Amino acid sequence: MSTVTRQLKLGAFMRPVSIHTGAWRYPGAWRDANFNFTRLKYLAQRLEQGRFDAFFMADHLAVLNMPMEALRRSHTVTSFEPFTLLSALAQHTTHLGLVATASTTFEEPFHIARRFASLDHLSEGRAGWNIVTTSNPDAARNFGLETHVEHADRYARAREFYDVVTGLWDTWADDAFVRDAASGDYFDPERLHVLGHAGPHFSVRGPLHIARPVQGWPVIVQAGASEAGRQLAAETAEVVFAAHGTLEEGQRFHADVKGRMRSLGRDPDHLKILPGAFVVVADTVDEARAIRARLDALVHYDSAISSLSVALGSDVSHLDPDGPLPDSLPESNASKSGRERVMALARRENLTVRQLAQRLGGYAGLSFVGTPRSIADEMQQWLETDAADGFNVMFPWLPGGLDAFVDKLVPELQARGLLRREYEGTTLRENLGLPRPQNRFFAPRS
Amino acid sequence: MSTVTRQLKLGAFMRPVSIHTGAWRYPGAWRDANFNFTRLKYLAQRLEQGRFDAFFMADHLAVLNMPMEALRRSHTVTSFEPFTLLSALAQHTTHLGLVATASTTFEEPFHIARRFASLDHLSEGRAGWNIVTTSNPDAARNFGLETHVEHADRYARAREFYDVVTGLWDTWADDAFVRDAASGDYFDPERLHVLGHAGPHFSVRGPLHIARPVQGWPVIVQAGASEAGRQLAAETAEVVFAAHGTLEEGQRFHADVKGRMRSLGRDPDHLKILPGAFVVVADTVDEARAIRARLDALVHYDSAISSLSVALGSDVSHLDPDGPLPDSLPESNASKSGRERVMALARRENLTVRQLAQRLGGYAGLSFVGTPRSIADEMQQWLETDAADGFNVMFPWLPGGLDAFVDKLVPELQARGLLRREYEGTTLRENLGLPRPQNRFFAPRS
Numbered sequence: 010m011s012t013v014t015r016q017l018k019l020g021a022f023m024r025p026v027s028i029h030t031g032a033w034r035y036p037g038a039w040r041d042a043n044f045n046f047t048r049l050k051y052l053a054q055r056l057e058q059g060r061f062d063a064f065f066m067a068d069h070l071a072v073l074n075m076p077m078e079a080l081r082r083s084h085t086v087t088s089f090e091p092f093t094l095l096s097a098l099a100q101h102t103t104h105l106g107l108v109a110t111a112s113t114t115f116e117e118p119f120h121i122a123r124r125f126a127s128l129d130h131l132s133e134g135r136a137g138w139n140i141v142t143t144s145n146p147d148a149a150r151n152f153g154l155e156t157h158v159e160h161a162d163r164y165a166r167a168r169e170f171y172d173v174v175t176g177l178w179d180t181w182a183d184d185a186f187v188r189d190a191a192s193g194d195y196f197d198p199e200r201l202h203v204l205g206h207a208g209p210h211f212s213v214r215g216p217l218h219i220a221r222p223v224q225g226w227p228v229i230v231q232a233g234a235s236e237a238g239r240q241l242a243a244e245t246a247e248v249v250f251a252a253h254g255t256l257e258e259g260q261r262f263h264a265d266v267k268g269r270m271r272s273l274g275r276d277p278d279h280l281k282i283l284p285g286a287f288v289v290v291a292d293t294v295d296e297a298r299a300i301r302a303r304l305d306a307l308v309h310y311d312s313a314i315s316s317l318s319v320a321l322g323s324d325v326s327h328l329d330p331d332g333p334l335p336d337s338l339p340e341s342n343a344s345k346s347g348r349e350r351v352m353a354l355a356r357r358e359n360l361t362v363r364q365l366a367q368r369l370g371g372y373a374g375l376s377f378v379g380t381p382r383s384i385a386d387e388m389q390q391w392l393e394t395d396a397a398d399g400f401n402v403m404f405p406w407l408p409g410g411l412d413a414f415v416d417k418l419v420p421e422l423q424a425r426g427l428l429r430r431e432y433e434g435t436t437l438r439e440n441l442g443l444p445r446p447q448n449r450f451f452a453p454r455s
Numbered sequence: 456m457s458t459v460t461r462q463l464k465l466g467a468f469m470r471p472v473s474i475h476t477g478a479w480r481y482p483g484a485w486r487d488a489n490f491n492f493t494r495l496k497y498l499a500q501r502l503e504q505g506r507f508d509a510f511f512m513a514d515h516l517a518v519l520n521m522p523m524e525a526l527r528r529s530h531t532v533t534s535f536e537p538f539t540l541l542s543a544l545a546q547h548t549t550h551l552g553l554v555a556t557a558s559t560t561f562e563e564p565f566h567i568a569r570r571f572a573s574l575d576h577l578s579e580g581r582a583g584w585n586i587v588t589t590s591n592p593d594a595a596r597n598f599g600l601e602t603h604v605e606h607a608d609r610y611a612r613a614r615e616f617y618d619v620v621t622g623l624w625d626t627w628a629d630d631a632f633v634r635d636a637a638s639g640d641y642f643d644p645e646r647l648h649v650l651g652h653a654g655p656h657f658s659v660r661g662p663l664h665i666a667r668p669v670q671g672w673p674v675i676v677q678a679g680a681s682e683a684g685r686q687l688a689a690e691t692a693e694v695v696f697a698a699h700g701t702l703e704e705g706q707r708f709h710a711d712v713k714g715r716m717r718s719l720g721r722d723p724d725h726l727k728i729l730p731g732a733f734v735v736v737a738d739t740v741d742e743a744r745a746i747r748a749r750l751d752a753l754v755h756y757d758s759a760i761s762s763l764s765v766a767l768g769s770d771v772s773h774l775d776p777d778g779p780l781p782d783s784l785p786e787s788n789a790s791k792s793g794r795e796r797v798m799a800l801a802r803r804e805n806l807t808v809r810q811l812a813q814r815l816g817g818y819a820g821l822s823f824v825g826t827p828r829s830i831a832d833e834m835q836q837w838l839e840t841d842a843a844d845g846f847n848v849m850f851p852w853l854p855g856g857l858d859a860f861v862d863k864l865v866p867e868l869q870a871r872g873l874l875r876r877e878y879e880g881t882t883l884r885e886n887l888g889l890p891r892p893q894n895r896f897f898a899p900r901s
Contacts, residue, residue, distance in 0.1 A: 033634065033641065040634040044666065046577055070565070072664045082639045087632065087666040090573035093542040097577045100546035117561070119516070119597040127536035131492055131543045150660035151565040186533065188479065188486040193528045193755045195479065214596035218518045220490065220533045309639045 017392055017427050018281045018399030018441060020108070020250070021056050023049075024067040025085050028287065029371045031307030032406040033084040042407040044087045046097065052411060053098045056105055059415035060429050062440050063106030063137060064098065065230070065250065065401055066091045070115055070148035079312040092124050099132035106437035108137035108230055108248075113170035114163055115143055115152045119213055121170075122177035125227045126219045134223035134436030137248065138174075139230040140241075142167050164237040166210045171229075171245055175449075176204045177217040178226050182451035186220060202450040224438045225446040234262070242280070243269030247443050250401045251284040253375055254350065259284055259396030279443055281398040284391075287376040289405050290384055290413045297378045304405055305367040313363070313370035319343075320351045320369055330363035372403065381421035389427055463838055463873050464727045464845030464887060466554070466696065467502050469495075470513040471531050474733065475817045477753030478852040479530040488853040490533045492543065498857060499544045502551055505861035506875050508886050509552030509583060510544065511676070511696065511847055512537045516561055516594035525758040538570050545578035552883035554583035554676055554694075559616035560609055561589055561598045565659055567616075568623035571673045572665045580669035580882030583694065584620075585676040586687075588613050610683040612656045617675075617691055621895075622650045623663040624672050628897035632666060648896040670884045671892040680708070688726070689715030693889050696847045697730040699821055700796065705730055705842030725889055727844040730837075733822040735851050736830055736859045743824045750851055751813040759809070759816035765789075766797045766815055776809035818849065827867035835873055 022028060026042045026049070033040045042048045053064055068091050073083065080086065091109035099107055107128065111121050121138075129136035142163035149155070185200035204215035231246040233239065242249050243266055253259040259282075267277035289304075291297035310330065318324050322343020328334070334355045341348070354373070355365045377384040391397040404410040422428035433440050468474060472488045472495070479486045488494045499510055514537050519529065526532065537555035545553055553574065557567050567584075575582035588609035595601070631646035650661035677684065677692040688695050689712055699705040705728075713723035735750075737743035760772050768789020774780070780801045787794070800819070801811045823830040837843040850856040868874035879886050 034636040034639060040636060041632075044576075069664065072662055077644050081644050082641055084641050086642060086664055087627070088664060089576065090569050090665070092539050093570060093573040093577055096539040096542040097546050100543050115563070116566075117598055120562075123536050124539060127539040130490075130535065131539055147660070150658075152563055153658040181533070186487075190480040190486060193480060193753075195528055195530050196532060198523055198527050212596075212599040214593070216518055218515065218532055218534060219536065307639070 015392060016429060017388060017422065018248075018283060019059075019061045019428070020063045020065040020106075020248075020283050020399070020401040021052070021061050022065050022067065022285060022401050022403045023052070024069075024088055024110075026052060026404065027406050027410065028403045029304055029405055030083065030312065031304050031367075031371055032410075034307040035304055035406040035409075037409055038406040039408065040084075043084055044089065046089075046094075048407060049089075049094065049098065050101050052407060053102050053105055055408075055411055055415050057102050059419045060423075060432065061105060061402075062399070063108050063437060064095075065108040065137075065139065066095065066110060067139075068110035068112070068141075069145065070112060070143055071145055071151055072147065074145060074147055076315070079309075079315065082309050082312055092128060095136075096128055096131050099128070099135065104135070104432045104435060104440070106135050106137055106228065106440065107132055108139050108228070110139040110141055112141050112143040112148075113167040115148060118170050118173040118211055119177065119217070122174040122217055123219055125174075126178060126217065126222045129222035129224055129227050130220070134438070136222070136224070137228035137230050137437055139232065139250070140167060140171060140245075141232065160235070161237065164241060168241060168245075169208045169210045173204070173206050173208075173211050173213050175226055175446075176206060177213070177215055178222055179448045179450050180204065180215055180217040181221050182448060182454075183221055183225075184454055200451060221448065224436050225448070228437050228441065228443060239266055240269065242266055243273055243275070246280055248441065249280060249282045251282055251397075253284045253396070255375075256391060256394065256396045259391060260394060263395050263397065281441055283399045283401040284375055284397050285403060286400040287372045287374065287403045287405065288384060288400075288414055288418070289376070289378040289410065290381060290418045292380065292417075294379045294383060297380065300405065301376075301378050302364075305364065305371045308367040308370040310363065310366065313366035316370040317351070317362070317366040321348055325362065328362045330366075331361050334360075334362055334365060381417045384418055385421045385425055385427065388422070389425065392427065461838060462875060463834060463868065464694075464729060465505075465507045465874070466509045466511040466694075466729050466845070466847040467498070467507050468511050468513065468731060468847050468849045469498070470515075470534055470537075470556075472498060472850065473852050473856065474849045475750055475851055476529065476758065477750050477813075477817055478856075480753040481750055481852040481855075483855055484852040485854060486530075489530055490535065492535075492540075494853060495535075495540065495544065496547050498853060499548050499551055501854075501857055501861050503548050505865045506869075506878065507551060507848075508845070509554050509883060510541075511554040511583075511585065512541060512556060513585075514556035514558070514587075515591065516558060516589055517591055517597055518593065520591060520593055522761070525755075525761065528755050528758055538574060541582075542574055542577050545574070545581065550581070550878045550881060550886070552581050552583055552674065552886065553578055554585050554674070556585040556587055558587050558589040558594075559613040561594060564616050564619040564657055565623065565663070568620040568663055569665055571620075572624060572663065572668045575668035575670055575673050576666070580884070582668070582670070583674035583676050583883055585678065585696070586613060586617060586691075587678065606681070607683065610687060614687060614691075615654050615656045619650070619652050619654075619657050619659050621672055621892075622652060623659070623661055624668055625894045625896050626650065626661055626663040627667050628894060628900075629667055629671075630900055646897060667894065670882050671894065674883050674887065674889060685712055686715065688712055689719055689721070692726055694887065695726060695728045697728055697843075699730045699842070701821075702837060702840065702842045705837060706840060709841050709843065727887055729845045729847040730821055730843050731849060732846040733818045733820065733849045733851065734830060734846075734860055734864070735822070735824040735856065736827055736864045738826065738863075740825045740829060743826065746851065747822075747824050748810075751810065751817045754813040754816040756809065756812065759812035762816040763797070763808070763812040767794055771808065774808045776812075777807050780806075780808055780811060827863045830864055831867045831871060831873065834868070835871065838873065
């Protein structure tokens with residue numbers, strides 16, 4: 010196949026390192042992969058060998074909301090905190106982007122601006138900020154709030170939060186620090202801007218007491234799929250982590266968000282849309298499917314059947330686990346499209362109730378399960394039909410699922426010209442092909 | 456001299472790496488020492504060679520309060536953020552304690568508990584928390600507050616903050632994570648405690664979503680010298696960073712705080728009092744004094760004379776810089792003892808107005824300026840007369856002032872048995888000789 014000029018951008022999802030709830034039980038898997046720094050260092054270094062753009066750390070401000078019978082089986086309950094982990098990983102890598110999730114709901118913009126600037130300096134320009142709003146009521150209760158802020162207000166707050174943070178990053182001109190030992194001037198006061206922000210949600214004076222980040226601003230990442238989320242992404246995001254089940258959904262989202270960017274006068278190439286993808290690669294399709302079936306079988310049935318009942322909006326725990334899902338189920342107020350998608354999945358793959366439940370309890374989103382060639386075909390199709398600019402990859406388990414991706418799939422993608430052989434630059438922006446933002450308060454000195 | 460059993464504990468103060476405002480201008484000094492990770496890595500690794508207990512990072516939540524004419528000459532205006540910096544330094548050291556300052560005034564206990572736990576895991580048990588309250592009004596304005604909380608309320612809040620954070624650290628029993636692949640149990644629900652704190656300042660449910668720190672709790676550090684600060688230290692601190700001008704002040708403070716501990720039933724050995732000390736070591740006393748004079752001369756006179764006017768409570772900018780300070784000055788509402796101390800210093804060292812001003816503008820607190828032998832004598836006296844358990848060292852400049860300490864003074868201290876030759880353990884607690892706190896909710900399993 011001929012070399013293509015457009016290439017896939019690859020993120021690697023973490024927290025947990027495998028989204029699949031059975032991953033830690035897989036034979037040979039590192040059971041403590043989420044919480045042993047040695048394992049995470051291995052992960053980061055392998056990602057760099059595989060020429061990934063970024064390590065993407067999701068985050069939560071509470072133990073995940075689930076009943077104790079499911080929670081006790083979850084490998085997500087202990088995890089490093091993103092800023093500390095990524096600063097440590099920066100010391101063991103040289104090109105990998107380091108994206109931390111930070112909530113605009115329970116944080117202060119001054120702290121967030123400072124921490125990302127510090128991470129960007131410590132990593133020499135590899136930081137990214139995944140801006141999220143937090144809707145988990147258990148998180149609210151960790152910060153003294155009993156009820157949760159409304160969706161619309163969360164987004165208005167998020168937008169103002171972003172304005173304050175980016176304004177604080179621009180406190181100092183890039184050339185502010187003259188450090189002139191002879192005169193005694195450490196900086197040039199003309200190259201310092203005091204923000205003085207006063208808005209409906211935040212009042213923040215500044216200045217920020219850290220130099221402008223290496224990248225100007227760390228890369229801005231978002232994941233919101235709602236109307237408000239898409240608009241915020243079109244206005245501000247440079248990477249979007251999306252969740253699409255099908256190519257057509259990907260195409261619709263891609264066209265919508267990039268269209269919004271054009272309306273706003275933004276270059277659509279300055280935003281990379283990366284759907285999450287669970288990737289199981291093996292030498293044959295049958296082997297890959299067997300790995301997935303084995304993984305799914307490790308999802309505890311109690312957790313699995315309750316996931317299925319939630320998805321269908323109907324208690325199905327009385328059904329025969331080894332029989333098929335009935336063609337009709339009682340009406341419910343569960344999302345109709347979600348319910349139909351689940352029922353279609355059962356029919357398409359001819360799954361028993363148990364298998365379907367374990368699929369949902371493991372990972373039921375976009376998956377590529379096959380050989381290096383079949384998966385490269387699928388990824389190429391997503392790229393070439395404008396359904397994605399790349400993927401945010403989820404590995405089935407560590408280290409085997411990761412190793413298979415890097416050792417088998419990456420060479421195939423590189424041979425097709427779909428993935429870089431060497432990094433283009435040293436910063437995350439350079440590798441993603443994103444411009445360095447101008448300082449809004451200071452033009453470069455002529 | 457015979458080997459003593461009690462040894463000095465040594466911290467190294469940072470932020471800035473040299474407290475002396477002229478340090479960055481010293482010939483051969485790294486002008487960017489506060490903000491170049493390569494320099495800080497060198498510092499941390501040298502401290503470890505010198506068998507220091509800990510790297511202590513002060514912190515501020517705003518640019519330091521000073522007029523622009525002084526600020527423009529300050530090397531403190533750009534600095535890394537503590538958690539990100541210390542997590543990175545943890546990757547380049549193996550025994551050095553890593554103490555971060557975190558404010559109880561503008562932070563949330565859930566975030567702080569989580570970040571210190573993460574740093575403690577990433578450093579394998581080397582984290583310490585310097586608990587401060589923040590009184591800088593410029594910091595308040597970075598967090599939407601125009602007026603500042605009262606001193607007494609700041610301390611009540613600090614105490615409750617400490618209770619919440621330590622309670623969150625005890626969320627999980629040390630043996631909670633069973634990771635039993637066969638049964639599918641990742642943890643034992645009986646070994647999880649949900650805090651459910653509801654108090655006057657904070658309402659925090661928990662659980663914390665990170666395992667109990669390696670040290671049980673990171674080491675608790677404090678610096679408050681007020682009545683409320685001493686009491687909080689006696690109740691909770693394991694290290695106190697003190698600021699004493701004289702041996703007698705050190706003895707009084709030591710006796711007071713350790714007496715309070717006895718009254719509370721705490722073992723006085725479980726708190727180490729480390730006065731800050733600015734140390735200039737050279738082969739002769741004259742050479743050491745010349746280094747200090749040269750450093751002081753690099754403090755800009757405009758900044759220096761305004762420091763002196765503040766200290767004396769009287770504008771002295773009209774005086775002849777090269778003449779002596781007059782014996783009498785107009786009455787003022789400056790602290791009488793502070794004013795007398797400054798005047799006594801001028802008389803004792805026969806300083807001109809300029810020299811006195813530059814001393815205050817540089818560093819006027821406790822200093823040891825001399826040879827390895829003379830400084831070891833002084834440190835030994837402080838240790839043996841119960842004025843200190845060690846020191847929080849401030850270097851005159853980097854790298855030379857640091858190198859002189861490690862290469863000249865450390866061997867002299869070791870030869871006298873005043874400083875370890877090898878670390879006692881791998882955690883900060885082990886090296887400081889502090890017990891690992893019991894989990895308040897779980898006894899060890901029998």
